[in-house]
Amino acid sequence: MGRPVISLLTDFGARDPSAGILHGVILGIAPDASIVDISHEVRKFAIRDGALLLWCALPYLPVGVHVAVVDPGVGTERRPVAIRTARGDLLVGPDNGLLMGGAARLGGPTAAHLLTASEYRLPVVSTSFHGRDIFAPAAAHLAMGVEVERLGPTIDPASLVASPIPEPEVADAILRTSAVYVDTFGNVKIAATRQDLERAVGPLAAGDRLAVVIDGAEPIDIPWRATFGEAAAGALLLYEDSYGRVCLAANQRDAAGRLGLVEDTSVEVRRA
Amino acid sequence: MGRPVISLLTDFGARDPSAGILHGVILGIAPDASIVDISHEVRKFAIRDGALLLWCALPYLPVGVHVAVVDPGVGTERRPVAIRTARGDLLVGPDNGLLMGGAARLGGPTAAHLLTASEYRLPVVSTSFHGRDIFAPAAAHLAMGVEVERLGPTIDPASLVASPIPEPEVADAILRTSAVYVDTFGNVKIAATRQDLERAVGPLAAGDRLAVVIDGAEPIDIPWRATFGEAAAGALLLYEDSYGRVCLAANQRDAAGRLGLVEDTSVEVRRA
Amino acid sequence: MGRPVISLLTDFGARDPSAGILHGVILGIAPDASIVDISHEVRKFAIRDGALLLWCALPYLPVGVHVAVVDPGVGTERRPVAIRTARGDLLVGPDNGLLMGGAARLGGPTAAHLLTASEYRLPVVSTSFHGRDIFAPAAAHLAMGVEVERLGPTIDPASLVASPIPEPEVADAILRTSAVYVDTFGNVKIAATRQDLERAVGPLAAGDRLAVVIDGAEPIDIPWRATFGEAAAGALLLYEDSYGRVCLAANQRDAAGRLGLVEDTSVEVRRA
Secondary structure, three states, X not given: OOOOEEEEEEOOOOXXXXXXXXXXXXXXXXXXXXXXXXXXXXXXXXXXXXXXXHHHHHHHOOOOEEEEEOOOOOOOOOXXXXXXXXXXXXXXXXXXXXXXXXHHHOOOXXXXXXXXXXXXXXXXXXXXXXXXXXXXXXXXXXXXXXXXXXXXXXXXXXXXXXXXXXXXXXXXXXXXXXXXXXXXXXXXXXXXXXXXXXXXHOOOOOOOEEEEEEOOOOOEEEEEOOOHHHOXXXXXXXXXXXXXXXXXXXXXXXXXXXXXXXXXXXXXXXXX | OOOOEEEEEEOOOOOOOHHHHHHHXXXXXXXXXXXXXXXXXXXXXXXXXXXXXXXXXXXXXXXXXXXXXXXXXXXXXXOEEEEEEOOOOEEEEEOOOOOHHHHHHOOOEEEEEEOOOHHHOOOOOOOXXXXXXXXXXXXXXXXXXXXXXXXXXXXXXXXXXXXXXOOOEEEOOEEEEEEEEEOOOOOEEEEEEHHHHHHHHOOOOOOOEEEEEEOOOOOEEEEEOOOHHHOOOOOEEEEEOOOOEEEEEEOOEOHHHHHOOOOOOEEEEEEO | OOOOEEEEEEOOOOOOOHHHHHHHHHHHHOOOOEEEEEEOOXXXXXXXXXXXXXXHHHHHOOOOEEEEEOOOOOOOOOOEEEEEEOOOOEEEEEOOOOOHHHHHHXXXXXXXXXXXXXXXXXXXXXXXXXXHHHXXXXXXXXXXXXXXXXXXOEEOHHHOOOOOOOOOEEEOOEEEEEEEEEOOOOOEEEEEEHHHHHHHHOXXXXXXXXXXXXXXXXXXXXXXXXXXHHOOOOOEEEEEOOOOEEEEEEOOEOHHHHHOOOOOOEEEEEEO
């Protein structure tokens, strides 16, 4: 048995001590855990951003316990859960859809449990920091080998709140979707995989010209590229990102800023 | 004996390599240390912010060695110190008040030492990066089991610079205090615990109406809440945060931005 | 044999999951690695910034494998390489100059290899995320003891792209150079060491008055200081930073903002 891996994704921000406190709570219970910080800079309360980042990241992490906390409903009726996946991971966090994109990428949920057993929480549970009081301790105990069944009653995976990551609409040789994530380079992920886009417009090859309608404006002619290097510095491109999703970018520039694209802006793509 | 825990809190910023260098220096001396980053984004030179974050975080970390560096006086006469606490931790950093809030939460200082022994510093000590040259090596040697007495002469804990975290004034059914920390959500910690506020206005229950005077302006009527969920999205609330401190917030919004609250703005609270 | 150390420096940003994914890929191959994050907030595409930060940081890290990814040429012909240094480290990243400042500080390159062997890459190599698909797996395998020769053919270290860190010009008792890095405090590193400056103006002592010409404007009289503490709060100073480089700063203030200094602004220094 090697060291257990526990990953963390939150919207806590790097300045506040909250993420470090999760590390502290975990190491107090599971001193040998390897902790991976996926991100603590998820947009505040943006469950969908968090879900998408888990979707991207989890397949590249070792089998382990993955804690995610983007939790506008903390202190309300929303359920604290642990979800087992087909790959063998356990996902821990609020039942608000946040965990579902990642679970799908790990083979889907095979079981789910509420996190209600007080012996696997901190002695005092606050109303506003369940990451510290419920989720981190649960993850650490799971990493130490506690059976998930002991943390609380089983629930039907079908009852879990669905993933907030939207599916694109494919119709009349047009892909209709929206921007779902603007990364720190200004590259824009739209809610579609390359497969989705090819279902709409047919097989894509480097250099194919596509017409992109952003927020209902005039179409922009943007080429499909296999690599950034095929585009001149500053030139726009559509490409399959390293996760298989369709992205809009400008080589070595901030495409989102240039095109006025933010999360939820509508985007349509057809052949030019 | 498990792996020793060393925590770090600085105002070095995530872009510069300084925090990573602390990790490197520590691992060169204590290869098996578990390093917890509490924050490296403390406001530049804001000793009080750092002190407050340690106050929040340290009770949730395992017993260990805790390094903090917010050090506008680096290269002056201010003393480099290690403080032993009643809980068994060692706090390492400049003697400028930074360590005292955290020490108080770990049972208070029971001993203090100067960090003067050259064999526990890097071979060359710069005038501007004592985190790297003095504090990180000291912490790593302490984590490896070196007795704190060997790092330098004992000093009287009563001679240490006091904590910069202000105490509130309770008088005439009014709590007079100020904002001490605006977190990354825009929630505002005021310099008071729930106990302080209840000494002023009596026992608090969810829904109690309080009058809050910010920077001498007209009072604002803000309810006391037990959970964020009791407030509508965007509504203001006063609540006991997960550390027992009184906070001013707006559910899922940036209260500090909306109310023009920054650190040190005066805040008075009485019953409405 | 202790735990191997792997350091990471990228321009991926803390919000995106890319840096966490590198951790995940590494731990999947080298579960016992100690991973040190030097920075993931290098200015986007700024190879020189990354090179300078490695120059600063690597001497303070244990001998290990150091991965750096600032890679505007990802997906083009630029070569993926591992460089062995005289100190015994291995530096892994794109052959674009990024690794060369750090290599020089570790005794210089003694050998170099292409990273072409598919068994030490992820099964699918994308066109835009070689950090994940090539560099992190290479580093993890090297940390596990795989001989660098097995990762790909040897290349001549003299063929590697040179360091982008400029050298100053010393002439007529004037040092002519430029700003190379503005740190998060607003301190400005210029492209010169103390030795460079002393070759131009002779031996320096605290209090010596220097005339600094920024971007061709009127000279500003700025004293040389041994410590920040010698300068009043807010006062400008020139000093030898903790890496031996010449810096322009304002005690506890943002000198770069005040003087309008950004990377590449020309700076000349002579005696006043």
